[in-house]
Amino acid sequence: MDFAGAGNSVVVGVDGSPGSQRAVGWGAREASRMALPLILVHGFGIPDAFAGEAVPPGDWLSAHELHAERLLAGARRQAWRIDPDLPVTVEASLDGSIPLLVKKSDTARMLVLGSAGRSALRDLLIGSTALALAVHGHSPITVVRGGEPASEAPVVVGVDGYAPAEPWIGLAFEEAAARDVELVAVHVWNDFDLAEAFGFVRDPFGTAPREDAEREVLDRSLAPWRVKYPEVSVRAVAERDQPRTRLLDWSARAQLLVAGSRGRGGFRGMLLGSTAQALIHHSECPVLVARSPLD
Template sequence: MSTIEPRITVGVDGSVGSAAAVAWAANLASRRHLELKVVHGLQLAGVYYGGGMLGAGAEALFDAIRADGERAIADACSLVASIDKDLVVTTEQPNEPPVPLLIEESRHARMLIVGRTGAGGFADMLLGGTAATVVAHAHCPIAVVRGRDGATAVPGSGPVVVGVDGSPNSEQALAIAFEEASLRGTPLIALHAWNDVTYEDAFGTARILTPPDTLEDDEERLLGQRLAGWQEKYPDVEVRRVLVRDRPRHALLEASAEAQLVVVGSRGRGGFTGMLLGSTSQALVQHAQCPVLVVRPEPKA
């Protein structure tokens, strides 16, 4: 059984995107009064072949890779200290690739933070391979730190936006979104997008299932029911209800252009049981204009 510790973990690799993730994680840990753990997994692909190291210069290459990791961690710690010198910070650099390291860390952290792209990402890549894989397999809420229009500067103002669809995973996202809005002292936009059209795959046709007015009343009722208890728990949070007839991913992507954080469940009520990441959360971590926090389903007891 995994033990959840009172900490936030951030993965670093020395890239500009990694620095943005560290700054965002440090501010988050400071607001939540949690310890921050900075981790770096050694990129040793190509150094080892079979059971041994490649070539006479492999030891020097290994030392260089380790030194790069140590610099990345040191730079991250300096950045954290400039944000909150009293923040408790721990570090780790195991001989382990980044992806399995971060997934294992997600078993114990309250939240995991990664940058949009890493040191190995191409300039025009929407999401680095490490981030994409970890988002799909993490065991705790995971934030992908993004800026406006692909920039590294992360928005520090604007509302928190949460996608609401009535699923259990959406309820978990609401809990975190209300807490984040309260800690940040910013309004919460509870966005519920619905579509009255269903598409027949076999023929490519569309049909209206229910009269639109009836559907809209039902969806408005659903949104109100989902928010009722949370508004009582967080009376300090100004809640703005947004109900739109649109696909959720499109509506949330538009909202991200003015938000400082978007919170979504990893799978909505339309997701398949075995799907690791739903289409809405996939679209957001790839294209959103602000950090995206993906909330994973709570493990079954």
């Protein structure tokens, strides 16, 4: 599956928080750029106390339905201030936020969540939600972090280079093309990677042969997408470091950071999962995480 162009809507989770409001704005601009409808959803969930009942008490349900209606109406007005012609639909559900968004991911091009800003506890909860959606959802997910980036800032994508499929590279090219900005493709390597993948000990007299090999890996990963998106200016960067360190550094200079939730299989996939988690919690710009279809 190639994520680029796969879904038919941008879906934003709405809860009325400042982070949610930023997500609505970001999602509306994304939907407008991509000529896609925007779907605003709020899942208030049935509390565990009512889990054994067919429906929750009427007064509880009425209060939460009214609250959801007001939240979604405000979010729709916000989206229309950005693009008055944008097709916007709203949906409130008895489902909790995670099952609702997983369900919507079946037909979404992208799910969008807001970060909590200065609330560490709330940010932890949102990060957990984002990671759950990255694992169980069927579309990419964007967590809107940081302030308003400069319009000329690049899109940055993390390139593993050894995964069987990296559809998020195509998604990053599409995002850069839609914004008419440079794409920075970052491939990070270290000695542990080499020893594990190839059983090879680095030449103690220098790193040049390794750098050449890693540059070739990066160029090979980008080659088909350069052909598909010839209008996108690409800066290819191969660096020796830890992936999360380099990508977080680049997030301070980017308008969007794109990464995959899969590594090179097995425990490597788990390690990249920790990188995705670090980006979701600490990126200084919106971060888009896409899972490999082989997961």
